[in-house]
Amino acid sequence: MRLMSASPTAALLAAAALAVRAGAAAPAEAVQSLPRLDAQTSLLVVAPHPDDETLCCAGVIQRVVRAGGRASIVWITSGDASELDLLLIEKSPFVKPATARDLAATRMREARAATARLGVPAAGQLFLGYPDRGVLSLLTDHRARPYTSGFTGAAAVPYPAALFPGHPYTGESLERDFAAVLARTHPTLILAPSPRDSHPDHRAAGLLTVAVSTRYGVLSGVRYWIVHGGEGWPTPRGLLPGVPLTAAPRSHALALAAFALEPAEEDRKLQAVRAYDTQMRTLAPFLLAFVRSTELFASLPEPQLAPQ
Numbered sequence: 001m002r003l004m005s006a007s008p009t010a011a012l013l014a015a016a017a018l019a020v021r022a023g024a025a026a027p028a029e030a031v032q033s034l035p036r037l038d039a040q041t042s043l044l045v046v047a048p049h050p051d052d053e054t055l056c057c058a059g060v061i062q063r064v065v066r067a068g069g070r071a072s073i074v075w076i077t078s079g080d081a082s083e084l085d086l087l088l089i090e091k092s093p094f095v096k097p098a099t100a101r102d103l104a105a106t107r108m109r110e111a112r113a114a115t116a117r118l119g120v121p122a123a124g125q126l127f128l129g130y131p132d133r134g135v136l137s138l139l140t141d142h143r144a145r146p147y148t149s150g151f152t153g154a155a156a157v158p159y160p161a162a163l164f165p166g167h168p169y170t171g172e173s174l175e176r177d178f179a180a181v182l183a184r185t186h187p188t189l190i191l192a193p194s195p196r197d198s199h200p201d202h203r204a205a206g207l208l209t210v211a212v213s214t215r216y217g218v219l220s221g222v223r224y225w226i227v228h229g230g231e232g233w234p235t236p237r238g239l240l241p242g243v244p245l246t247a248a249p250r251s252h253a254l255a256l257a258a259f260a261l262e263p264a265e266e267d268r269k270l271q272a273v274r275a276y277d278t279q280m281r282t283l284a285p286f287l288l289a290f291v292r293s294t295e296l297f298a299s300l301p302e303p304q305l306a307p308q
């Protein structure tokens with residue numbers, strides 16, 4: 001994975017700060033909890049990789065579906081650079097592009113099965129197919145010049161099942177495709193990764209959401225979750241039904257709203273996690289640690305971005 005220079009990310013964060021300040025007219029108290037979930041709700045979950053939507057948000061997804069609302073998931077990447085999976089398949093650190101693309105096809109099938117268990121219809125399962133481990137590069141160094149994935153060898157979306165096959169791996173193309181998803185789903189609630197997440201694809205997906213949602217006037221409907229929240233988190237690892245999720249170290253200073261899952265929703269979340277065979281093979285204790293009685297959401301992407 002290529003290391004990113006700090007300055008482009010800092011510039012993106014500064015732009016996000018301006019956007020949040022401009023859009024944050026409501027008092028902080030009013031925006032800390034999730035809005036009411038009912039038949040008018042159109043939920044869009046922004047998932048950098050297949051499995052993130054289930055880990056962060058399986059409870060909210062089920063509640064929206066049960067209330068008669070609409071639930072959609074947009075997967076920014078198809079998880080085609082999961083090194084542990086590729087190592088298990090190839091039994092060698094040298095990965096063939098075809099193997100990485102096959103892994104993506106498997107992970108997309110798993111994502112469809114997992115989210116179908118949560119009640120998401122096929123029409124709400126939206127894959128963009130951008131490069132795993134490359135999303136931050138698209139938003140910084142590759143806004144107009146295509147990026148080539150070191151895993152799949154692709155410089156454009158290679159998956160026929162994606163929304164826009166053949167679209168180039170550039171930041172401009174990703175923003176256009178994400179905007180098309182907003183136009184298609186008309187979300188009233190967007191659950192996106194926090195830019196404080198330690199995974200670069202997650203940070204980038206959060207920044208992308210802030211930037212495009214601002215342009216479309218839906219920023220006030222965005223809430224932020226963390227999956228890679230700091231060393232050892234979530235603690236303890238493994239399945240602990242009925243126990244609340246603790247706040248991640250990286251969410252320090254963020255005001256978090258806890259969404260409480262009913263026991264049946266927690267059970268269904270476990271079934272959805274178990275649909276991810278490839279990930280359960282390598283990361284089970286981490287994945288199962290998200291099957292808890294609460295899911296946590298921040299109303300702001302960064303603590304320093306609070307309205308002034």
Ligand SMILES: [Zn+2]
Pocket residue numbers: 048049052199202227
């Ligand atoms: Zn992820």
